[in-house]
Every structure is written in C-alpha cells, then in structure tokens.
Amino acid sequence: MVRAHTWLALLAALAGLVAPARGYHDFSDLLPGDYCSQRGCCDNRLDSCSVPIVGTLCYCDDFCNATSDDCCPDYLSHCRGISVSQPLQRGCYLNNQYYPHGSLIKINCNECKCQASGALPEFLCERHACLVEPDTLVSVNSQQRRLGWSAANHTAFWGRRLDEGISLRLGTLFPHNSVRMMNPVRRMFDASRLPRSFDARSQWRGQLQGVSDQGWCGASWALSMADVVSDRFAIMSEGKELVRLSAQQLLSCSRGQRGCEGGYLDRAWMFLWKYGLVNEECYPYGARGSNLGNCRLPKKVDLHSSCRHAGPRGPHVPERRTPYHTGPAYRISGEKDIMHEIMVSGPVQATMKVYQDFFSYRAGVYQNSHVDDGQRTGYHSVRILGWGEETLDSGELVKYWLAANSWGPLWGEGGYFRIRRGNNECEVEDFVLAAWAHTYDSLQGLYHPRQGNRLY
Incomplete structure (x- = not known):
C-alpha cells in the first residue's frame, strides 16, 4: 500500500525544499500544531495513525519517516524527541x-x-581511476565486432585502483635510451617460407613453461625472462634439460633493481649472463623481495651444495653444479625477424605499453580501444610464443602475436592473449629480447651457448 503524501510534495515545492529519503525532514514550520500529540501513536507501521492536513493525511508512525516522508509536522518533536533547532x-x-x-x-x-x-x-x-571500470566493459563489448576482442570483469582486479595495477601487476621499468638503441641482430633467411601460423607449444609439445602468476608484485620483468630462458633450455638441449628457472632469484638478488616495484630488462639479462639462475625448486617464487639484503644465495652458487637438486636432465647430461647461464642478450627487430627467431630458437621476451582496457581483456585479438585515453599507462613484459591470422566478424583479416601473460590462467584466454601483429600495437614489437642457452655438448663435454635447430 502506497500512502498519499501529495500535500507534502506540494508544500515542499512551494517552499523550494528538496526532501529525499536520506535524512530527517523538518516540516514543523508548515501548518504547525498538535497532530501526533493528539493521536498518541509513534511506533511501527500503523496506517490508522493519521491526522487530516491540507485535504489529505499526515502520519505519526515509524514508516512515515523511513520511506514515505509523509510525517505530521510535529512527528520529530513528539515521537523522536528531536528539537527542530538541533542538527538533523x-x-x-x-x-x-x-x-x-x-x-x-x-x-x-x-x-x-x-x-x-x-x-x-x-x-x-x-x-580514483579503477582497474576495472564498468563503462570500459560496456564500451569495449559494444564495439566487439569492430575491435575484434571482448572484455570481462576479472574478480582479482575488481576493487583495485588503476595505479595499483600499474605498479603491482606490471613492473617493467622503461629501458634506458642507450639500451633501446642497441642494434638488433640480423639473420639471413627466406621470409617467404615463414608459415602463416606457428605455435611453439605445439612444435615443442610438453617442453615449454605454462602460465605464471606474478600476484600483486611488479615482477613481469623477472617472470617473463625466467620463462623464456627455461623454454630455450628445453629447446636447445633437445628436451634433455627441462627446467623451470627461478624468477625469485632475480627479484631478490639482481642488483640495481626494485624487486616487486619493477626492474630493468638489461640489468636482468646481464645478471643471467654473469651469474646464471638456479631452478625454481631451489629458490621458489614468493612475490616478494628486492635486492636490498634479501638475497639468500651467494653470487657464485654450487647447485649441489646450495640446492636440493638442480632440476631434471636427460641421459648423458651430467649433474649441474653451476647455475643456468645464457650468452649475452640480443635484440630482435621487425615482424619477420621476430617470427624467424621464435621458429628457430624459441619464445622471446617482449615489452608492451599497457592501457587500462588491457586489464579487462577476455578473448580475441587485442588492440587498444582508446576508451580510456588520458588514463595512466605502464610497461609490461610478456613471452611471445607464436603468431597467426584471424578473420573478424566485420570481415577484416587481422594478423596477431600469441603471447603468455603472467596474471594466472583465469585471465584472458587461459592466461594467454593475442595482440595485433605487424603494426607495433602497444609498442610490442619495439623491444624484443632473447639469448642462447648454455646447454651441455656431450661431444665436447662442456656447456656453451647453442642456437636452436633450424626448422626449414
């Protein structure tokens, strides 16, 4: 039953008053008199507890102030003991x-x-700008046919600020100009023989790393590098050294880095070249730490004495006593060169610029929607595993890179994503790095860097 309160609305309008249901409303100056004091009822909802006023009824029960705002002028003073002069x-x-x-x-x-x-x-x-904005989800999904990808509200990101996502879910510090200007390597190959699609997971089935989860730690720089190098040890050893290398060692032991507050890729690759990495079992990832006295390993590690085991190895490969090293990192530039590098030697590490809408990516071939232009951005490191092509619902044929993120398997396409290829979307083709793994050569009886096998 909805009770009449037209008199109240009329009087409020005449007096220039606004009376939403959010606070006590004082109408004691409108036709003052004894209304509730005559009726003697104030509690609960009693529709009969009413008094005629201005051709309608006013009420003296709890319900009048809780929802309807049709109280008698003396309701507050008589029923609630609130003086009209005290703050309401x-x-x-x-x-x-x-x-x-x-x-x-x-x-x-x-x-x-x-x-x-x-x-x-x-x-x-x-x-604050939020990591997940409902307006962004609506805007992206309404343009899905044109954009080629869809957005979703990922539970882990809801309720977090955008600046938290940039500092704790990304973590790659923008490379120094001297590093970004390093000359890319050039390979001699027949680009016309590159296939239209390639997936390293299928080519080296069962040998590559899965999807990592960096947690709320700006560690993409460390996890993507450790996973790329782990993949390359498996590929370049022809499956004889299947190992997951420790990203935590980079977080805790690499000098000049900021740990969970971000890291520089050039310094990380230099650490790997100079000191090497232990395996994950030896130094497990904990989404923690910086290099400020938190490293629990000496610079020169004896895996036999410092770790329980150095990871599985194939026949004719002796037990490792030293960490896993690579040769110097090198840069690969250009779409075709990146494709050739992945096909010959395995996944690579790429740096991309992350916009707010990327946090809400669910599926499809990503490109920046520009619905959040003006918001903060950051840099992120990912692992590129392959490439392909797809025809969108709009009929457009788009090329893409296949990449592994480090936000766990519940994000994106099982933890992976696809991003437009050939147009440097989000600067993903600007700064691509890799290195050759020091694998065991049984003929020479030593470890040294080796390129992957040529597949064509």
Whole structure:
C-alpha cells in the first residue's frame, strides 16, 4: 500500500525544499500544531495513525519517516524527541539500503563516507581511476565486432585502483635510451617460407613453461625472462634439460633493481649472463623481495651444495653444479625477424605499453580501444610464443602475436592473449629480447651457448 503524501510534495515545492529519503525532514514550520500529540501513536507501521492536513493525511508512525516522508509536522518533536533547532543527521540510502551517518563503504575501488553535504547527508566518495571500470566493459563489448576482442570483469582486479595495477601487476621499468638503441641482430633467411601460423607449444609439445602468476608484485620483468630462458633450455638441449628457472632469484638478488616495484630488462639479462639462475625448486617464487639484503644465495652458487637438486636432465647430461647461464642478450627487430627467431630458437621476451582496457581483456585479438585515453599507462613484459591470422566478424583479416601473460590462467584466454601483429600495437614489437642457452655438448663435454635447430 502506497500512502498519499501529495500535500507534502506540494508544500515542499512551494517552499523550494528538496526532501529525499536520506535524512530527517523538518516540516514543523508548515501548518504547525498538535497532530501526533493528539493521536498518541509513534511506533511501527500503523496506517490508522493519521491526522487530516491540507485535504489529505499526515502520519505519526515509524514508516512515515523511513520511506514515505509523509510525517505530521510535529512527528520529530513528539515521537523522536528531536528539537527542530538541533542538527538533523540520520544517514544515507544507497541501493535501497540504509547506512548510519559516518558509515564507510567501498564502491569499486573508491571509499565513500556518509556525511553531511549541505542540508542532507549523502555519500561522498574518492575519485580514483579503477582497474576495472564498468563503462570500459560496456564500451569495449559494444564495439566487439569492430575491435575484434571482448572484455570481462576479472574478480582479482575488481576493487583495485588503476595505479595499483600499474605498479603491482606490471613492473617493467622503461629501458634506458642507450639500451633501446642497441642494434638488433640480423639473420639471413627466406621470409617467404615463414608459415602463416606457428605455435611453439605445439612444435615443442610438453617442453615449454605454462602460465605464471606474478600476484600483486611488479615482477613481469623477472617472470617473463625466467620463462623464456627455461623454454630455450628445453629447446636447445633437445628436451634433455627441462627446467623451470627461478624468477625469485632475480627479484631478490639482481642488483640495481626494485624487486616487486619493477626492474630493468638489461640489468636482468646481464645478471643471467654473469651469474646464471638456479631452478625454481631451489629458490621458489614468493612475490616478494628486492635486492636490498634479501638475497639468500651467494653470487657464485654450487647447485649441489646450495640446492636440493638442480632440476631434471636427460641421459648423458651430467649433474649441474653451476647455475643456468645464457650468452649475452640480443635484440630482435621487425615482424619477420621476430617470427624467424621464435621458429628457430624459441619464445622471446617482449615489452608492451599497457592501457587500462588491457586489464579487462577476455578473448580475441587485442588492440587498444582508446576508451580510456588520458588514463595512466605502464610497461609490461610478456613471452611471445607464436603468431597467426584471424578473420573478424566485420570481415577484416587481422594478423596477431600469441603471447603468455603472467596474471594466472583465469585471465584472458587461459592466461594467454593475442595482440595485433605487424603494426607495433602497444609498442610490442619495439623491444624484443632473447639469448642462447648454455646447454651441455656431450661431444665436447662442456656447456656453451647453442642456437636452436633450424626448422626449414
């Protein structure tokens, strides 16, 4: 039953008043008199507890102030003992729920407080950009046919600020200009013989790393590098050294880095070349640490004495006593050269610029939607595993890179994503790095860097 309160709306309009249900409303100056004091009922909902006023009824029960705002002028003074001269602070309503004055709630990534704002209390909220914005999801999915990818609200990201995502879910520090200017290697090959699609997971089935999860630690620089090198040890040893290398060692032991607050790729690859990495079992990933006294390994590690085991190895490969080293890192530039490098030697590490909408990627061939232009961006390192082509619903044929992210298997396409290829989308083709693994040569009886097998 909805009770009449047209008189209240009329009088409020005439007086220039606004009376939402969020706070106590004082109408004692409108036709003052004894209404509730005559009826003597104030509690619960009693529709009969009413008094004629201006051709309609006013009420003296709890329900009048809770939802309807059709209280008699003396309701507050008689039923609640509230003087019209004292501050009126009741609380706020949001989504049909009442919150007392002073309540704190969180809406997405912003904290809101119920407090006085002018005459009535209301929620006043922070204004941080959030990692997942509902408007971004709606905008991307409404353009899915044109963009070629869809967005989703990933539970792990909801309620987090964008600046948290940039600092703790990315982590690659922009390379120094001197590093970015390093000359890429050039290979001699017949580009016309490169296939239209290639997936390293199928070519070297069962030998490559899966999807990592960096957690809330800016460690993409370390995880992507450790996984790329682990893949290359498997490929270049022809499956004889299947090992997962320790990203935590890079986080905790690589000098000049910021650990979970980010790292430089050139310094990480230099550390690998000079000192090598132990296996994951020896130094497990914990999404923690920097190089400020947290390293628990000496610079020169004896795997036999410092670790329980150095990882599995094939026949005729002696037990390792030294960490896993590579040769110096080199840069690969250009679409065809990157394709050739992956096909011959295995996955590579790429740096990409991350926009806000990328955090909401669900499936398809990603390109920046530009719906969040003006928001902060950051740099992220990923592992490129292959490439392919796809015809979009719009009929457009697009080329893409296949890449592994480090946000766990619940994000994207099982932890992987595809991004447009050949147009340097998000700068993903700008800074691509790799190195040759020092694998065991049984003929020479030593470890040295070796290129992968030529496949064509």
